Amino acid sequence: MAKNKKGLKERLKYLKPMLMNIxxxxxxxxxxxxxxxxxxxLSIIVLIAIFAPVLATHNPNIMNERIEGSVIPFDEDGxxxxxxxIGEKPLNEVxxxxxxELAVADGGFIYEREIDGDWIEYDLGQDLDFLAxxxxxxxxxxxxxxxxxxxxxxxxxWEQLDTPVDTNINDIYLFSRxxxxxxxxxxxFLSWNGQEWSQIDSGTERNLREIxxxxxxxxxxxxxxxxxIHYRDDxxxxxxxxxxxxxxxxxxxxxxxxxxxxxxxxxxxxxIMVYDGEDxxxxxxxxxxxxxxxxxxxxxxxxxxxxxxxxxxYDGENWETIDRITRRDYRGITFAMDRGYxxxxxxxxxxxxxxxxxxxxxxxxxxxxxxxxxMYGTRTALMVGIIAALVVNLIGATVGLIxxxxxxxxxxxxxxxxxxxxxxxxxxxxxxxxxxxxxSLWIIIMAIGLLTWRTNARIIRSQVLSLVERPFIKAARVAxxxxxxxMLIHITPNILPLAFLQLAVAMGYAITAEATLSFLxxxxxxxxxxxxxxxxxxxxxxxxxxWWWVIPPGLFISVTVVSVFLISRSLEVxxxxxxxxxxxxxxxxxxxxxxxxxxxxxx
Amino acid sequence: xxxxxxxxKRLIQLVITFLIILTILFFLFRLALPDPTxxxxxxxxxxxxxxxxxxxxxxxxxxxxxxxxxxxxxMRGEFGLSFHYxxxxxxxxxxxxxxxxxxxxxxxxVSYLIGPLLGVLLSWKRGSNIEFTGIIGGLTxxxxxxxxxxxxxxxxxxxxxxxxxxxxxxxxxxxxxxNLDKILTLDYLRHLILPMFTIAIYYLGLPMLIMRNTMxxxxxxxxxxxCQAKGLSERKIMYKHVARNALLPVVTQAAITIGLxxxxxxxxxxxxxxxxxxxxxxxxxxxxxxxxxxSAFMMMAGLVLVMNTVADLLYSYLDPRVxxxxxxx
Numbered sequence: 001m002a003k004n005k006k007g008l009k010e011r012l013k014y015l016k017p018m019l020m021n022i023x024x025x026x027x028x029x030x031x032x033x034x035x036x037x038x039x040x041x042l043s044i045i046v047l048i049a050i051f052a053p054v055l056a057t058h059n060p061n062i063m064n065e066r067i068e069g070s071v072i073p074f075d076e077d078g079x080x081x082x083x084x085x086i087g088e089k090p091l092n093e094v095x096x097x098x099x100x101e102l103a104v105a106d107g108g109f110i111y112e113r114e115i116d117g118d119w120i121e122y123d124l125g126q127d128l129d130f131l132a133x134x135x136x137x138x139x140x141x142x143x144x145x146x147x148x149x150x151x152x153x154x155x156x157x158w159e160q161l162d163t164p165v166d167t168n169i170n171d172i173y174l175f176s177r178x179x180x181x182x183x184x185x186x187x188x189f190l191s192w193n194g195q196e197w198s199q200i201d202s203g204t205e206r207n208l209r210e211i212x213x214x215x216x217x218x219x220x221x222x223x224x225x226x227x228x229i230h231y232r233d234d235x236x237x238x239x240x241x242x243x244x245x246x247x248x249x250x251x252x253x254x255x256x257x258x259x260x261x262x263x264x265x266x267x268x269x270x271x272i273m274v275y276d277g278e279d280x281x282x283x284x285x286x287x288x289x290x291x292x293x294x295x296x297x298x299x300x301x302x303x304x305x306x307x308x309x310x311x312x313x314y315d316g317e318n319w320e321t322i323d324r325i326t327r328r329d330y331r332g333i334t335f336a337m338d339r340g341y342x343x344x345x346x347x348x349x350x351x352x353x354x355x356x357x358x359x360x361x362x363x364x365x366x367x368x369x370x371x372x373x374x375m376y377g378t379r380t381a382l383m384v385g386i387i388a389a390l391v392v393n394l395i396g397a398t399v400g401l402i403x404x405x406x407x408x409x410x411x412x413x414x415x416x417x418x419x420x421x422x423x424x425x426x427x428x429x430x431x432x433x434x435x436x437x438x439x440s441l442w443i444i445i446m447a448i449g450l451l452t453w454r455t456n457a458r459i460i461r462s463q464v465l466s467l468v469e470r471p472f473i474k475a476a477r478v479a480x481x482x483x484x485x486x487m488l489i490h491i492t493p494n495i496l497p498l499a500f501l502q503l504a505v506a507m508g509y510a511i512t513a514e515a516t517l518s519f520l521x522x523x524x525x526x527x528x529x530x531x532x533x534x535x536x537x538x539x540x541x542x543x544x545x546x547w548w549w550v551i552p553p554g555l556f557i558s559v560t561v562v563s564v565f566l567i568s569r570s571l572e573v574x575x576x577x578x579x580x581x582x583x584x585x586x587x588x589x590x591x592x593x594x595x596x597x598x599x600x601x602x603x
Numbered sequence: 604x605x606x607x608x609x610x611x612k613r614l615i616q617l618v619i620t621f622l623i624i625l626t627i628l629f630f631l632f633r634l635a636l637p638d639p640t641x642x643x644x645x646x647x648x649x650x651x652x653x654x655x656x657x658x659x660x661x662x663x664x665x666x667x668x669x670x671x672x673x674x675x676x677x678m679r680g681e682f683g684l685s686f687h688y689x690x691x692x693x694x695x696x697x698x699x700x701x702x703x704x705x706x707x708x709x710x711x712x713v714s715y716l717i718g719p720l721l722g723v724l725l726s727w728k729r730g731s732n733i734e735f736t737g738i739i740g741g742l743t744x745x746x747x748x749x750x751x752x753x754x755x756x757x758x759x760x761x762x763x764x765x766x767x768x769x770x771x772x773x774x775x776x777x778x779x780x781x782n783l784d785k786i787l788t789l790d791y792l793r794h795l796i797l798p799m800f801t802i803a804i805y806y807l808g809l810p811m812l813i814m815r816n817t818m819x820x821x822x823x824x825x826x827x828x829x830c831q832a833k834g835l836s837e838r839k840i841m842y843k844h845v846a847r848n849a850l851l852p853v854v855t856q857a858a859i860t861i862g863l864x865x866x867x868x869x870x871x872x873x874x875x876x877x878x879x880x881x882x883x884x885x886x887x888x889x890x891x892x893x894x895x896x897x898s899a900f901m902m903m904a905g906l907v908l909v910m911n912t913v914a915d916l917l918y919s920y921l922d923p924r925v926x927x928x929x930x931x932x
Contacts, residue, residue: 034739420620423908425866428884428900432628435888435896436635512748516870519750520885534751538874543754544762554751561746562739569742 014489021496025571035570041563045556049378056372057360060528063367064359066350069105072325074340080303080311083325086111086119091343093171096336097135103343104130104142110158112140115339124150124158132182134174143169143182149197163190163197171210173219183208183221202229203236212257220275222252222265228273228280248273248282254304254332258296264314266291266304272319285312285319293333295340305330305342327351355548362548365540373528374552380529381511381560384445388510389503391449396456397499403457404464405487414457421454427516434522441524444517448510456502463498467491497571504568508561515557530557610916617912622674624904628897629673633666677901683894687887692898696880700865700902701782702772703872703879707864709795710802715857718807722814722853723846729819737815741808750870753801757874760797768794770876798875802868806860810853817849851921855914862910866903 029035048055058064069087071094072080089105103111103119108126110133111119132143142150142158147166150158163169167185174180178194189202202208206224211231213219221229226248229236252267261277270287272294273280285291291306302314309324329346349367353359361370403414430447437443467473468491476486517523518531521539525532530553537543543550657663661672676683682692725737761769768774773790785791821827822845830840869881876882880899887895 416620419616420623422911423620423624423904425863425903425907427869428866428881428903431869431884431888432631432896432900435891435893436632508746512746515748516750519748519870520873522888534754538754544758547758550751550754550758554748554755557751558743558747562743565742565746 017493018496021493022500025497025500029567029570032570034566038563038566038570041559042567045378045560045563046382048375049382052375052379056369056375057358058369058372060368060372060376062369064350064363064369065347065367067347068345069103069109069111070328070343070345071103072342074297074335074342078301080322080342081325087121090331090345090347092129092131093133093332094334094341094343095133095135095140095174096334096339096341097140098137098337100135100138100140101339102133102135102140102142104133104144106130108144110142112152122158131168131170132172134172134180136174136176139174139177141172141174141180143172143184145169147184147188149182161197164199165190168207170208173211173213175213175216179216181211181213181219183211183223187223189221200236204229207251209252210254212255212263214257214259218257218260220255220257220263220265222255222267224251225249226252226267228252228255228265247280253291254293256294256296256302258299258302262296262299264294264296264302264304266294266306270306270310272304283319285321287312287319287321292329292331292344293342295333295335297335297340303333303335303342305333307346311342352542352546352549354546361552362546364536364549365542365546370533370549370552373533374530374556376528377530377533377553378556380441380527381514381557384441384448384514384529385507385511385560385564388445388448388452388514389506391445392453392456392506392510393499393503395449396453396502397460397495399453399457400460401464401487401491401495404461405468405483405491407465407468411461415461418454418457421451424451426451426513430513430517431520431522434517439522439524441514441527444514444523445510447517448506448513452506452509456499456506459502460495460498463495464491467494501568501571504564504571508564508568511557511561511564515553530554606919609919613912613915617908621905621908624908625674625677625901626670628900629670632893632897633669682898682901685887685892685895687890687892687895692894695895696883696898696902698782699878699880699883699899702877703865703881705772705786705791706795706798706872706877706879707802707861707868710799711806711857711860711864713799713803714806715810715853715860717803718810719814719846719850719853721807722811722849723818723841725811725815726818726822726845727841734815738812741812744804745808747805748870749801749805749868750874752804753798753871753874756797756801767797769797772878798871798877801875802864802871806864809860810856813852813856814846814849817852818845821845821848851918854921855918858910858914858917862907862913865906866900 029039067088067090068085069089069091070083070085071091072083074080075082086103087105087109089107089109091103091105091111093104095102099115101113101115105111106129108124108128108130110122110124110130112122113119128145128148130142130144130148132141134141140152144150145168147163147169149161149163149169149172151161153159165184165188167188169182169184169188169190171184172180172182178192180192182188182190182192182197183202184190185207187202187204187206187208189200189208190197191200202221204223204227206227208221208223208227208229211219211221217233219231221227221231223229248267248271250268250271252265252271252273254267255263255265257263257275261275263275265273265275265280267273268290270285270289270291272283272285272291274283285304287306287310289307289310291304291310291312293306294302294304296302300316304310304312304314304319306312307329309327309330311322311324311330313320313322326345328348329344330342331344331346333342334340350359350363351365351367353363353367355362359369359371361374363369364373399414399418403411426447429451430444433443433447473486473490476490481490514523514529515531515534518529519535519538521535523529523532523535533553534543534550537546537549654663661669664672673683680693682696684690685692685695688695721737725734728734757769760767772794773785773788774794777785777790827840827844830844835844865880869885871877872879872882873885880902884896884899884903886892887899
């Protein structure tokens with residue numbers, strides 16, 4: 001062909017009108033005030049898509065956890081309520097004294113207050129967890145990992161006491177300034193005489209969890225694998241759990257010794273052991289989670305607490321589950337001097353949290369950050385929108401060009417195919433495709449691409465039909481240019497602006513279609529899109545109340561699609577050249593005929 | 604070409620197109636899924652029993668033969684057996700179609716009642732802020748995904764205010780001896796309100812904007828000047844002459860919309876648990892019930908084709924300016 005011999009410069013000559021025609025739509029958009037609004041919004045959306053990883057404050061897949069140290073006080077009405085957060089670390093024990101209350105937490109935190117005063121926080125800066133606390137008048141003891149026992153001196157500073165062990169101290173029981181006991185891992189059992197800690201042989205290597213006394217010479221220790229030790233008159237009663245009729249091999253985590261005939265021990269998997277003065281036997285509470293604490297409030301009132309907000313009430317015979325205040329995991333319960341606390345908590349999944357500084361759009365039922373999901377969803381929406389629009393345009397413009405240029409039978413056949421395409425409803429067709437293949441973004445793009453080119457083909461065809469009659473095309477033909485050459489070099493540049501308009505229109509429909517299909521659960525589950533976010537909101541059932549989960553994705557869809565519609569509306573002067581020039585904000589009678597991008601909606 | 608000939612031609616086109624879609628769909632299914640029994644046969648059936656199931660559903664014959672059997676049955680209105688219900692598809696689909704129409708027709712009626720009226724207002728107030736807001740509003744209504752507006756409606760009216768039922772067509776359980784019996788109750792109307800307005804709001808924008816555009820076009824025509832010269836009031840010109848003539852594109856659009864709505868509002872049925880055709884199809888897809896999904900789709904496609912043809916015929920019938928020439932549009 002002659003074309004091949006021509007230089008590069010010669011060929012560039014043909015590129016220029018193409019470039020001009022590509023730039024022209026942008027000029028038109030900028031001129032129109034509504035088009036400008038659309039362009040600005042769409043640019044913002046594009047920027048969001050590009051910088052999604054930067055804008056996302058969290059990994060959208062991660063279950064976000066929260067940690068806090070909280071207490072639930074026992075109020076005058078006999079209820080546990082009024083959930084309070086006093087620190088940022090889970091509390092391991094709260095001790096209640098006559099004048100002071102003391103709480104200890106993970107990460108070397110101690111909280112202390114005078115009765116009805118404010119909590120004072122001490123950060124000892126140690127990478128150790130404090131596990132035990134005890135207070136008698138103004139004498140305060142704190143136990144922790146690695147055999148650590150601290151007391152508060154006159155200056156208010158915490159000083160370390162020498163201990164003969166380096167295992168974790170799990171519980172301290174304080175009678176007076178010079179009488180205290182502590183238990184810990186590996187059978188650690190210590191006594192305090194006012195001067196120093198000395199070790200008592202507990203006769204077991206198991207971890208001991210908690211100790212409870214009714215008098216200085218009568219106490220019970222519980223520990224792992226069903227260990228129950230009676231400590232009477234400085235004598236350890238054989239730590240032989242096998243002696244009890246209903247022996248358990250589960251870890252016992254807490255014990256409450258109320259009087260000679262009443263004691264309760266609780267532990268893993270809702271284990272409850274009750275002591276009747278002679279024997280221990282197991283009791284069924286109806287609960288299923290691990291119980292971490294138990295306390296008597298009176299002869300006929302005891303409480304046990306555990307994971308997932310479990311609170312059980314015991315009236316001496318039956319256990320009753322109290323309605324959950326939270327779903328947090330409680331670590332323990334304490335009661336003394338008519339005051340008591342349930343405390344904890346383990347790090348918990350921050351589920352269905354309303355919008356806050358940390359989670360701008362709140363969290364899902366799995367504690368996932370919705371803001372980050374929406375940010376990543378922008379990428380999916382734009383990607384599907386752009387690719388589908390390109391596919392639609394490529395097919396539609398080619399078909400329209402060929403049909404309009406050759407006319408006759410070719411035109412007839414192609415337009416009949418377009419007619420068939422108009423008989424296929426988009427959403428149902430995509431649903432059928434998913435049934436046949438697998439849900440993926442490509443199916444969605446394919447469905448949109450296969451079905452929506454029909455409108456493009458019609459519009460481009462009518463444009464080409466009128467172009468072909470124009471003198472410069474006829475001249476080219478007389479000059480002997482080939483069909484291909486005329487189509488590519490003479491016609492294509494002239495349909496580019498129109499194709500650009502159709503690009504915008506198709507993009508709007510593609511974004512809506514993707515959202516719709518994903519909402520129906522037909523999108524790929526591992527990719528975040530605005531539709532899938534709404535799908536999982538609906539699936540979880542939480543959407544009826546969690547408005548922060550529903551509103552943002554829908555707003556993003558609406559705003560994006562509106563911006564594309566505004567752009568395509570301003571571009572419609574291209575289909576109707578009469579409108580060119582002198583068009584301002586106030587629309588004149590000669591408005592574009594199709595205010596809506598498509599009079600034949602594609603859905 | 605005369606009117607009768609034109610109608611005949613459009614009808615023949617309609618049938619051929621429908622057959623082509625039917626054929627494409629049949630082969631698409633069979634090529635992509637050489638053995639649909641995989642979805643049909645339950646685990647634990649012996650090879651013999653599987654063969655029996657295959658024979659019962661006619662899946663043991665050559666594909667071409669299957670195709671012609673399928674065509675023949677389709678012509679007779681036998682859409683096959685549902686894998687899921689183990690009963691004929693057709694009666695189930697007819698009931699679902701009725702339910703869908705019981706939702707879509709009122710919705711389209713409302714939007715095509717209010718939409719054009721708003722359109723008249725917009726064209727009357729052209730150049731004002733009312734018009735500007737109207738256009739933006741119309742575009743926004745069409746941009747908001749229907750399922751999302753539906754969800755928000757449910758949240759506001761169903762949950763927060765608690766004044767309207769949010770799911771289903773009737774309060775369960777109910778007994779109705781016929782379809783008509785089902786919808787001639789107050790209970791149905793209460794269930795209808797939310798999904799109907801969800802759809803109506805979505806469809807409102809289109810007739811509104813079409814009406815406005817056509818009005819503006821007609822206002823520039825000569826006969827309006829004549830009316831003005833005759834001294835008719837502006838109101839009278841607007842409603843009696845302009846609006847009346849501008850209704851034509853709206854009417855044809857309404858016909859097209861009815862066709863599209865049956866298949867196009869699957870999501871609304873899902874959100875409001877409306878027991879319609881679209882929801883049935885989604886369920887069929889989930890349970891791999893091919894005959895059901897296929898027939899539901901054909902029903903939707905058929906309606907789109909019919910209503911498109913109706914729109915074309917309406918247009919040629921109502922607008923004296925349309926010159927009927929061959930099939931070319």
